[in-house]
Amino acid sequence: MYSTESAEYSETVTDRDASTDTATEPAGVQTPEAQAKVLVRDLKLWYGETQALYDINMDVVERQVTALIGPSGCGKSSFLRCLNRMNDLIPDVAIRGRVELDGQDIYAPHVDIVQLRSHVGMVFQKPNPFPKSIYENIAYAPRLHGIAESRSQMDELVEDSLRRAGLWNEVADRLDTPGTALSGGQQQRLCIARAIAVNPEVILMDEPASALDPMATATIEELIDELRHNYTIVIVTHNLQQAARVAGYTAFFHMGRLIEYNDTDTLFTTPREQKTEDYITGRYG
Ligand SMILES: Nc1ncnc2c1ncn2[C@@H]1O[C@H](COP(=O)(O)OP(=O)(O)OP(=O)(O)O)[C@@H](O)[C@H]1O
Numbered sequence: 001m002y003s004t005e006s007a008e009y010s011e012t013v014t015d016r017d018a019s020t021d022t023a024t025e026p027a028g029v030q031t032p033e034a035q036a037k038v039l040v041r042d043l044k045l046w047y048g049e050t051q052a053l054y055d056i057n058m059d060v061v062e063r064q065v066t067a068l069i070g071p072s073g074c075g076k077s078s079f080l081r082c083l084n085r086m087n088d089l090i091p092d093v094a095i096r097g098r099v100e101l102d103g104q105d106i107y108a109p110h111v112d113i114v115q116l117r118s119h120v121g122m123v124f125q126k127p128n129p130f131p132k133s134i135y136e137n138i139a140y141a142p143r144l145h146g147i148a149e150s151r152s153q154m155d156e157l158v159e160d161s162l163r164r165a166g167l168w169n170e171v172a173d174r175l176d177t178p179g180t181a182l183s184g185g186q187q188q189r190l191c192i193a194r195a196i197a198v199n200p201e202v203i204l205m206d207e208p209a210s211a212l213d214p215m216a217t218a219t220i221e222e223l224i225d226e227l228r229h230n231y232t233i234v235i236v237t238h239n240l241q242q243a244a245r246v247a248g249y250t251a252f253f254h255m256g257r258l259i260e261y262n263d264t265d266t267l268f269t270t271p272r273e274q275k276t277e278d279y280i281t282g283r284y285g
């Protein structure tokens with residue numbers, strides 16, 4: 001339904017409330033009917049001379065899980081990093097196009113990147129707790145942002161974040177021990193708790209469970225399912241079963257292009273594009 005070269009695109013657009021459309025929407029835009037939390041238009045990215053993303057158009061739906069799938073090197077992580085300007089840190093990157101969060105251009109000159117990243121948090125493939133206590137892992141960013149004023153408010157925030165990340169019961173009696181002493185799965189939930197602590201609206205996850213065993217992976221997937229009620233989640237995964245389990249929407253990338261984007265059931269059962277079908281049936285990738 002939201003395929004890149006969809007002939008139905010113009011119908012989809014006219015179905016929408018005209019006031020929500022930007023005047024210059026290009027052909028091939030990705031337009032789920034629900035309100036877009038993150039809107040991507042004509043996004044292109046180069047590392048030096050090499051182009052890694054081509055004309056990506058995509059609406060990320062609010063309070064849904066969107067999975068990014070595709071063969072290694074197709075640009076999933078590059079795209080994900082564009083959504084909170086994580087690529088800004090990489091030298092020689094050039095980015096063109098538009099990314100909006102709630103209608104605001106996140107690449108506009110006045111945007112405060114620290115603020116942006118408090119709205120759009122990130123969880124990485126390898127759990128990366130700070131070399132600090134469990135408590136401090138959570139408290140660090142809220143303190144930086146002046147979110148909790150008193151010690152008791154901070155205590156509450158730490159507990160609440162750990163509860164939301166499904167970790168509280170396992171660590172309540174050892175908040176002063178190092179975050180790095182937890183198991184891999186616990187560390188990843190600590191990193192999710194840390195992302196939640198600054199009250200983000202969007203959480204980006206780049207293969208958050210790929211370094212974990214099946215039990216810890218299942219726990220993370222349950223957590224994602226829980227979080228989806230309060231957050232907009234974009235997750236990169238190589239695990240197609242995982243995408244099918246956790247994501248309401250799935251986007252298939254191939255060689256830097258967004259080939260197809262649809263609700264997960266449709267994308268997996270009746271893909272529109274041959275390339276998508278080849279990938280999900282394991283013909284390459
Ligand atoms: N920091 C970088 N500098 C230069 N080129 C990069 C950089 N990061 C990624 N690339 C290149 O951009 C392309 C897309 O890479 P990216 O990491 O986004 O792919 P991916 O889909 O996340 O792959 P994987 O599934 O292996 O993680 C690749 O050709 C990669 O070599």
Ligand SMILES: [Mg+2]
Pocket residue numbers: 076077078206236
């Ligand atoms: Mg990647």
